[in-house]
Amino acid sequence: MSARDWLLDESPNSRMQANAGRFYRMGLALLRNPLAVLGALIILLLIATAVFAPWIAPESPVGQMLDRRLLPPSSANWMGTDELGRDIFSRVVYGARITLMIVALVAIIAAPLGLIIGAVAGYFGGWVDKLLMGFTDIFLSMPKLILALAFVAALGPGIENAIIAIAITAWPAYARIARAETITFRSSEFISAVKLVGASDARIIGLHVVPLCMSSMIVRVTLDMAGIILTAAGLGFLGLGAQPPLPEWGAMISRGRVFILDQWWVATMPGFAIILVSLGFCFLGDGLRDVLDPKQAGKS
Amino acid sequence: MTAISLKSLTISYGGIPAVHDVSLEIGDGESFALVGESGSGKSTVLRAIAGLAPEWTGEISVLGAPRGHGPDRAFARTCQMVFQDPYGSLHPRKTVDSVLSEPLIVHGLSERSGRVSEALDMVGLGQEFRFRFPHQLSGGQRQRVAIARALMLKPRIMLLDEPTSALDVSVQAEILNLLKRLRRDQGLTYLMVTHNLPVVAFMCDRMAVMNAGRVVETAPSSALRTGDFSDPYAQHLYAASGGDEIASKDGQ
Amino acid sequence: MTPLLEIENLRVSFPTTQGRIEVVKGVSFTLGRERLGIVGESGSGKSMTGRAILRLIRSPGEVTAERMMFDGTDLLSRSERAMRPLRGARMSMIMQDPKFSLNPVMTVGAQIAEAVRAHESVPRRALANRVREMLEAVRINDPDRVARMYPHEVSGGMGQRVMIAMMLIPRPDLLIADEPTSALDVSVQAQVLDLIDELIVNNGMGLLLISHDLNLVARYCDRILVMNSGEVVESCDAADLHAATHPYTRGLLAAIPRIDETRDVLPVLDRSAWSGT
Ligand SMILES: Nc1ncnc2c1ncn2[C@@H]1O[C@H](COP(=O)(O)OP(=O)(O)OP(=O)(O)O)[C@@H](O)[C@H]1O
Ligand SMILES: Nc1ncnc2c1ncn2[C@@H]1O[C@H](COP(=O)(O)OP(=O)(O)OP(=O)(O)O)[C@@H](O)[C@H]1O
Ligand SMILES: [Mg+2]
Ligand SMILES: [Mg+2]
Numbered sequence: 001m002s003a004r005d006w007l008l009d010e011s012p013n014s015r016m017q018a019n020a021g022r023f024y025r026m027g028l029a030l031l032r033n034p035l036a037v038l039g040a041l042i043i044l045l046l047i048a049t050a051v052f053a054p055w056i057a058p059e060s061p062v063g064q065m066l067d068r069r070l071l072p073p074s075s076a077n078w079m080g081t082d083e084l085g086r087d088i089f090s091r092v093v094y095g096a097r098i099t100l101m102i103v104a105l106v107a108i109i110a111a112p113l114g115l116i117i118g119a120v121a122g123y124f125g126g127w128v129d130k131l132l133m134g135f136t137d138i139f140l141s142m143p144k145l146i147l148a149l150a151f152v153a154a155l156g157p158g159i160e161n162a163i164i165a166i167a168i169t170a171w172p173a174y175a176r177i178a179r180a181e182t183i184t185f186r187s188s189e190f191i192s193a194v195k196l197v198g199a200s201d202a203r204i205i206g207l208h209v210v211p212l213c214m215s216s217m218i219v220r221v222t223l224d225m226a227g228i229i230l231t232a233a234g235l236g237f238l239g240l241g242a243q244p245p246l247p248e249w250g251a252m253i254s255r256g257r258v259f260i261l262d263q264w265w266v267a268t269m270p271g272f273a274i275i276l277v278s279l280g281f282c283f284l285g286d287g288l289r290d291v292l293d294p295k296q297a298g299k300s
Numbered sequence: 301m302t303a304i305s306l307k308s309l310t311i312s313y314g315g316i317p318a319v320h321d322v323s324l325e326i327g328d329g330e331s332f333a334l335v336g337e338s339g340s341g342k343s344t345v346l347r348a349i350a351g352l353a354p355e356w357t358g359e360i361s362v363l364g365a366p367r368g369h370g371p372d373r374a375f376a377r378t379c380q381m382v383f384q385d386p387y388g389s390l391h392p393r394k395t396v397d398s399v400l401s402e403p404l405i406v407h408g409l410s411e412r413s414g415r416v417s418e419a420l421d422m423v424g425l426g427q428e429f430r431f432r433f434p435h436q437l438s439g440g441q442r443q444r445v446a447i448a449r450a451l452m453l454k455p456r457i458m459l460l461d462e463p464t465s466a467l468d469v470s471v472q473a474e475i476l477n478l479l480k481r482l483r484r485d486q487g488l489t490y491l492m493v494t495h496n497l498p499v500v501a502f503m504c505d506r507m508a509v510m511n512a513g514r515v516v517e518t519a520p521s522s523a524l525r526t527g528d529f530s531d532p533y534a535q536h537l538y539a540a541s542g543g544d545e546i547a548s549k550d551g552q
Numbered sequence: 553m554t555p556l557l558e559i560e561n562l563r564v565s566f567p568t569t570q571g572r573i574e575v576v577k578g579v580s581f582t583l584g585r586e587r588l589g590i591v592g593e594s595g596s597g598k599s600m601t602g603r604a605i606l607r608l609i610r611s612p613g614e615v616t617a618e619r620m621m622f623d624g625t626d627l628l629s630r631s632e633r634a635m636r637p638l639r640g641a642r643m644s645m646i647m648q649d650p651k652f653s654l655n656p657v658m659t660v661g662a663q664i665a666e667a668v669r670a671h672e673s674v675p676r677r678a679l680a681n682r683v684r685e686m687l688e689a690v691r692i693n694d695p696d697r698v699a700r701m702y703p704h705e706v707s708g709g710m711g712q713r714v715m716i717a718m719m720l721i722p723r724p725d726l727l728i729a730d731e732p733t734s735a736l737d738v739s740v741q742a743q744v745l746d747l748i749d750e751l752i753v754n755n756g757m758g759l760l761l762i763s764h765d766l767n768l769v770a771r772y773c774d775r776i777l778v779m780n781s782g783e784v785v786e787s788c789d790a791a792d793l794h795a796a797t798h799p800y801t802r803g804l805l806a807a808i809p810r811i812d813e814t815r816d817v818l819p820v821l822d823r824s825a826w827s828g829t
Contacts, residue, residue: 010436011428018395018431184656187704189389192352193449196381197403198373211393313705316697338709338740339693384708384735387649439594462708465734468594468764473807473818480817495709495737501813512693525812540738542767542811 029291036287042280049096057090061247070263080265082256088269091247095270098248099277102163102232103225109167111221114174119209121175122182123201133179139172144227145234152240159248162241166231170224177220178213185212215292223285226278233274249274301364303328303457303489304349309358311341311348318344320513321358326506328363328456331483331490333500333521335537336510342493343384345510346459349491350381362457377407380450381459384493386442386466390434396420396445397430403452419448423478440471447478460492464499476502497524497541509534556726556758557583557605560619564600567612576600577782583726585756587749589769589790592779593804593821598762599648601779602728605760606645607635623725641671643726644719648762650711654703660714661687661699667718686717691743708735716744723755730762745772766793766804778804 006017007024030036049056065085073080079088121132139147151165185191186209194204233250235241242248244255249270256267304326311319319341326332334342347353349360351371360367362379383389390399400416409415417427423444434442443463450458463479464472480503483490494500500507501524509517509531517531527543529535538544564576576597581588590598604615607627620627622643630638647653655663664683668674674682680699687695690713703711712735719727727748733741751757763769769776770793778786778801786798796802803821 010432012431015395015397015431018397018433022433180657187656189383189385190391193381193383193389193446194402194406195352195371196350196376197406197449197453198371198376199402199406203406208391208394212391336737338713338736339707343707385649385651388651462735465708466731468592469766469804469807470593470821473809473820476809477817477820495735496809497738498809498811498813501811502809502815502818537737537739538811540742 026291030287033287033290035283036290039280039283039285039287042276043284046096046100046277046280049093050100053094053097057087057093059087059090061086061091061094062245070259070266072263073265079269080263082252082266083259088252088266091252092249092270092273095247095249095252095273098159098242098246099229099232099273102159102166103228105163106167106170106228107221107225109164110170111174111217113167114171114176115178115210115213115217116205117171118175118178118180119182119205119213122179123186123205123209125183125186129179132175136172136175139169140176142169144169145231148231148235149238149240152235157240157243159242159246162232162235165235166228169231170228173224174217174220177216181213181216182209185209219285219289219292222281222288225281225285229274229278229281301328302326302361303330303363304491305359305361306345306349307359309345309348309356309360311344311353311356313344313353313355315355318513319348322510322515324508324515324518326489326491329487329489330506331492331504333504333507334491334493334510335495335497335500335507336516337512337533337537338495340510341513342510343461346381346461346491346493350379350459351375373407376403376455377453378455379457379459380453380455382443382446382450382461382463384462384465386439386446389446390442392434395431395433396425396437399445399449400452403449407453415452419452422451422482423448424474438471440467440474443467443471443475444478447475447482451482454486456487457489457491460490462493462495465494465496472499479503497538497543500524509537554621554624555582555584556623557760558619558621559583559605560617562601562604562617562620563615564597564604564609565614572614575782576604579777579779579782579784581777581784581787583758583760585752585758586775587752587759587761587773589761589763589773589776590779591763591766591769591776591804593764595781596779597782598779599730602645602730602760602762605728606639606643607632608639608645640724641722642724643728644722644724645728646715646719646730646732648730650715651703651708653715654711656703658702659699660701660703660706664699664714664718664721667721671722686721687714689720689747690714690717691740709737709740712736713740713744716748720747720751723751724757725755726758726760727751728760728762731764732761733768734763734765741768766808770794 007021009017009021012018012021063086068081068085069083071077071081077087077089079092082088117132117136121129147169148165151168152161155161155164191204191208194208232241233253236248236250237254239254242251244251252270253267259266302325306322306324309319309322310317322345334345336342344353348356349367351369354369397416400419401412404412404415420427420430425441425444429441437445464475467475476499482488492504500521504521506518506520508515511533517529517534519529523529527538529538560580562576562579563574565572565574579601590601592598603609607615609615617628661683664686665679668679668682683699684695687698692698692710692713698706698710706714712732716732733744736744748759752759761769761773770790773790776788776790776793777784778798780800786796786801788796794805806819807821809818
């Protein structure tokens with residue numbers, strides 16, 4: 001029996017096989033969507049670039065060579081050099097690491113936080129809901145970048161603080177989504193059935209409510225990634241995110257803007273990287289929405 | 301001994317009573333039907349017994365022990381409920397296996413794998429269904445899974461809320477036969493809600509007719525063969541269910 | 553006179569990992585301004601037939617037919633955009649699962665009001681009256697209280713009647729009712745069906761009633777189609793259903809419990825008795 005047959009078996013023999021089959025089917029559905037595949041490829045490229053940066057980049061991202069400042073793109077420096085004579089291509093490649101780190105850390109901090117707060121509020125309802133959502137709305141009512149700016153200003157500039165600030169501004173939206181999703185099924189019969197069995201509220205939220213919010217959460221986080229990258233770049237641009245000489249894309253644009261008219265490549269090359277990665281996340285997010293859309297997946 | 305005893309039970313939602321002053325005695329091993337108009341509070345009575353409608357006054361006792369107002373773990377082992385909608389009562393992202401294991405895990409029971417496959421056998425589902433997701437099952441198969449889940453903790457009392465009304469006649473016949481067999485084999489007590497009098501005639505020993513939140517009549521199910529009802533609403537329901545044809549046949 | 557709906561060789565298929573499978577295999581019928589019932593066991597393709605007529609089958613599902621005419625217009629050649637004004641206004645469908653089809657976070661009254669407003673402009677004050685009227689029409693006692701409830705707070709049968717009320721508001725020419733009364737007791741069921749009947753008699757509406765309740769269909773419809781695994785296996789006048797000859801139909805009839813039941817075990821369908829699956 002081939003691996004494909006094993007995965008597509010209508011009557012799996014173990015829970016593992018059933019779940020593997022479910023993911024395989026989703027993967028197949030995702031592959032049918034060309035844009036999603038393109039998005040996934042871009043993100044794979046980002047990950048590969050970050051992992052293999054030392055091998056891909058021809059030079060060190062911080063090595064200064066003041067005798068070759070602001071050279072235009074050429075076969076030696078594919079994306080030209082910046083005002084300190086550093087190879088921009090190498091800096092963009094290393095910058096992938098920082099971008100990936102920002103994205104991953106924000107997702108790890110903000111998504112679970114928002115998910116749990118939203119699920120608890122939606123599941124219990126009543127005053128718990130009012131309290132948690134009031135708190136969430138305070139955060140939600142402030143513009144993201146300005147809130148992040150305020151946090152960074154309070155915590156001091158730096159990449160870690162920028163990540164924390166972005167995470168703090170990102171979770172309320174996730175809490176809202178998780179709550180909205182939870183409310184639609186909190187009074188459904190499969191939740192009543194586990195209550196009747198005597199399961200605790202923590203167990204119901206953790207094992208029965210959260211998994212159902214998961215797919216819309218994944219879609220939303222993926223779509224938000226573009227915004228997160230842009231916010232991080234914005235903070236970098238304002239000098240409040242990554243500090244020199246870290247090759248953060250936003251910070252690179254910020255330094256290049258002085259030369260934008262005569263040496264356009266200094267600011268444009270990292271800008272391309274930002275746009276490409278943001279688009280990648282958008283495409284993948286859109287594709288995932290089609291595959292994970294609970295209305296489609298839940299019906300037979 | 302009485303399995304379920306309700307004494308002047310009034311159940312409200314948000315302060316508005318939905319069921320007024322219901323008193324019933326259901327014997328151990330009996331199969332009892334609750335029939336009546338849509339919206340008359342049949343499901344509400346079951347939900348109150350199960351602990352899902354906590355706003356009630358009066359007295360509920362199950363197997364002699366008074367019942368609290370919420371779901372509780374000890375009670376879960378004596379009494380379980382099967383819901384009306386086979387499409388809504390299974391978690392869409394859980395396999396049959398995890399649905400059936402859940403009660404065992406919550407109650408810390410061992411030999412889970414063996415018990416799950418035993419339960420599948422009991423409701424006539426093959427082992428090939430064990431790791432399927434609900435969307436890979438038909439309505440009738442889902443309802444069997446829901447019945448199996450209710451049986452996992454080996455309760456003595458089953459609350460059945462319209463277990464077959466969403467199913468077609470051929471599947472309904474299978475589920476009704478199954479419920480009848482399980483009751484005979486395991487000495488279960490059924491409290492079953494239905495709006496279908498012929499199902500009562502097939503499944504139940506006694507019945508209570510509800511209208512507008514009150515029990516208007518209690519009768520043995522043999523009354524369905526003779527049309528022996530005194531309450532006007534019960535007579536009306538009986539006539540509308542095809543009882544009038546039987547009466548006219550007897551008259552000939 | 554041309555019939556209201558003409559369907560010829562309707563097929564619906566879905567791709568699966570084992571290739572494309574047809575779930576409706578060449579169904580043909582015509583519907584005038586009358587009541588046509590479709591019965592059959594679960595999974596026989598009844599709902600898919602109804603949804604295909606409204607072109608509600610989402611991709612990857614595929615619908616083909618030789619002919620699909622509604623009141624002189626060709627449904628097959630219509631674009632999704634051109635279907636929208638038809639759907640709801642001239643042809644509407646009562647979905648099988650009311651709990652699934654109602655919005656769980658909107659009150660019942662607000663949803664009915666929404667349906668009213670989608671088809672006519674009613675001043676806000678009159679709207680509440682229309683909602684109450686509709687709820688009363690489907691025999692809901694205490695309509696003001698029910699209008700303020702959320703779908704999970706209404707009983708199974710009330711949810712179903714809310715759905716029916718919403719679909720009848722625009723007074724469609726064609727109503728496809730998919731198991732509209734499965735959660736209703738017989739007396740309310742009869743009243744709701746009378747309401748639908750009024751529209752048939754007064755407005756000349758055509759009704760396609762999908763149900764698994766053979767007795768109901770036999771009592772209420774003019775003609776009946778019996779479906780099994782995507783095909784129509786028998787078609788007869790409603791009055792003759794109990795004299796049906798196809799073994800599948802006979803099997804379904806035998807499985808119904810009777811009010812003076814004495815059998816200990818109900819006969820279930822013996823799938824080897826006819827050549828189908
Ligand atoms: N969660 C709730 N909040 C408020 N009212 C409710 C709630 N659940 C049910 N009700 C009301 O209680 C009454 C009885 O409902 P119940 O579900 O018990 O009816 P039922 O007899 O089971 O009807 P059906 O046969 O239609 O299912 C109805 O008027 C309903 O609107
Ligand atoms: N998205 C899908 N992909 C593959 N098969 C499907 C899909 N949707 C429905 N089917 C299949 O189509 C067949 C017909 O379904 P349909 O909903 O029309 O049945 P039905 O006659 O309405 O049954 P019921 O009485 O249970 O409502 C079923 O066998 C079902 O499994
Ligand atoms: Mg009910
Ligand atoms: Mg159907």
